[in-house]
Amino acid sequence: MITVSIISPKVSLQAINRVIEQNDFGCIFHKYVYHTLEEIQDIYYKCKDHCDIIFCSGEFGYYQLMNIPNIEKPCAFVSYETKHFLAIALDFVQTHPDIPLNRIYCDFLIPSNNYLDLHRYLRPELMPHCCTDPVLSYETLFHTARELWNEKKIDIAFVRSTNSLKRYEDENIPYLYIFPDDNTIADSIRSAVSTAKLLLSSVVHKASILIRLVCPDNLLGTELEYQNITFLKALVDFRKEYGASFSVQTFITYFQITWELEDSSHLPALLRSLILYLDTHSEIPFRLGAGLATSLSNSLEQAEQALNESVHYGKNDGFLINEQLRLMGPLSVQDPLHVSYDNEKIMKFSKDNGINEGNLQKIIGLFLKNPRQVLTSSLLAEWLNITPRSCNRIIQKLCLTGLLTQIHTEGSMEKGRPVKTYCFNETACFSTFF
Known part of the structure; x- marks a missing residue:
């Protein structure tokens, strides 16, 4: 996957970050802030061995780069026409x-x-x-x-x-x-990524998938062995049925799958098929975490982090951390959430308002997926896999901060608690988190 180093003043980088959050460019971004044009040369030597293309927020940075003797990396900038x-x-x-x-x-x-x-x-x-x-x-x-x-x-x-x-x-x-507006920034980034792809040869991506079986502590050794064999058969049957070419390693309570892919864009769909297949063809509860990177060690590290998220989610499902270090999931749904864990504003808001950071990340992921999404505590409970009562407490905190607005109440008090619906305050969400 293409790696892009962004070199920009702090204010301009905020706009670029907003565009990156709202689009999937299929690449990894490293970000560097400069205060004077003279700093750009030092940043170049720091980032050149870790990226495929350098992207500047404007022409000033770009032309400063182009004055570096024997520059080794292609460069682009937010073009203003x-x-x-x-x-x-x-x-x-x-x-x-x-x-x-x-x-x-x-x-x-x-x-x-x-x-x-x-x-x-x-x-x-x-x-x-x-x-x-x-x-x-x-x-x-x-x-x-x-x-x-x-x-x-x-x-x-x-x-x-x-x-x-x-x-x-x-x-x-x-x-x-x-x-430039968001569309101009997005078009410039896409153009830079396309340029890098043309200049680079095809790279094989490494996917690591960890599947943990959920077994009772008092399970006998023979029964555990039987479950492992049964689950392994389901994995091998999936590989045969879907024509996949991954390898499987078996451990006591988990499996490790290694998968090499030339086109990594199909991985989320393949993982969804795998999860649904295992859920249908095996009675053994499981949790799945996947990582995608150009090196096996990095993909395995990401898979471990994704597996922790899957364990926390608590269902027969899975999560993926891709090369942009974005968490995707739950993967069993057709259109999973995309969550970015490098948003410091979300981290601070979570701490200041007493909301679990992981839950808040998913709510913001739901917002980015559809800013006009109508929410109820029950709907949110499905995405977060926590009780509607806990979701309602989160919703009330978000309403108090102006990020959510109550729009409707269904049902009468005589029939029990009414169903309240809410919508995102788009302006407040963007200004608070991006």
Whole structure:
């Protein structure tokens, strides 16, 4: 699977993280934050041996990378095209008719991108002010803005360089922060991943699957042996019926499956088929955890973590940790949840509000799967495999923080407790966790 190193200022990385959370790009992301352009070269030497392509949040970082002698990795960035600028300019002049384009400074119109070819679309007298210095740096870009402001040649600056925003604030220069929308970021990431795939040869992925049998402590040795043999037969029958090519190792209370795949995108569906097959053809309770990586040791480590999640879930089901280190599951359902465990905001919210982190991760996974999902305590209980009473306590905490809103109550008090339904507050969820 493709590994992408993202190099970005902190503010820009927040937007990129949001896009990554909402899309499955089928790759692994490593993230690096820089504060000055000079830091980028050090980051490059730190990440180049651990990625297939380097992705920058903007052109400034990209061109800094391209100045590194004998650079070994392909590079890409969140591309900003002429159409994007024209759309922003049109919206701005409609909402600010008193400020013409030629009273605006744009720090992303630079010689290296040929000023986005705006001269093809705008008359010279309408052109916004640009930085013409061939040396690209935050200092050069801001110096041009300050000079134009002091000379009263501009009324506002369109600023793309995130790390320069404080300078504009300190100098009291009005600015509009320009950053690509989520669709543009997603398209740029997909383009970068496609480029990396074209440059790289096919890689065989390693899947490790751990299946633990749930046996009573007082089970006799002969009975345990019989259960192992029976379960092994079910695994071998599945392998034969589905034409799979995995190997099986047998231990006292668990099985280890090793599976090499050229196309790892089919693994979740294969695991779902395996879980449903075992649930149907074996009476022995089991828990399944799977890991996917380019090395066997990493996939086995991920499988152990996924197995712990499966044990906690407590059903004949399974979970997968993929190469992006995202937890998927429960795998028996057609459209499992995708949970990311590197979201620090979810961790903090969980701690501050007394909600189990694993349960909160799954609820946010349910939100990302369908932001308009209607919730009840019973529905949530099915996903979390905890009691509706426990789910109701979680729901009430989320309502108090404004993340959920009660929308309807069914049934009357005479017939027992009414069924309450809730919906996610999309704006609050995105602002709180992404």
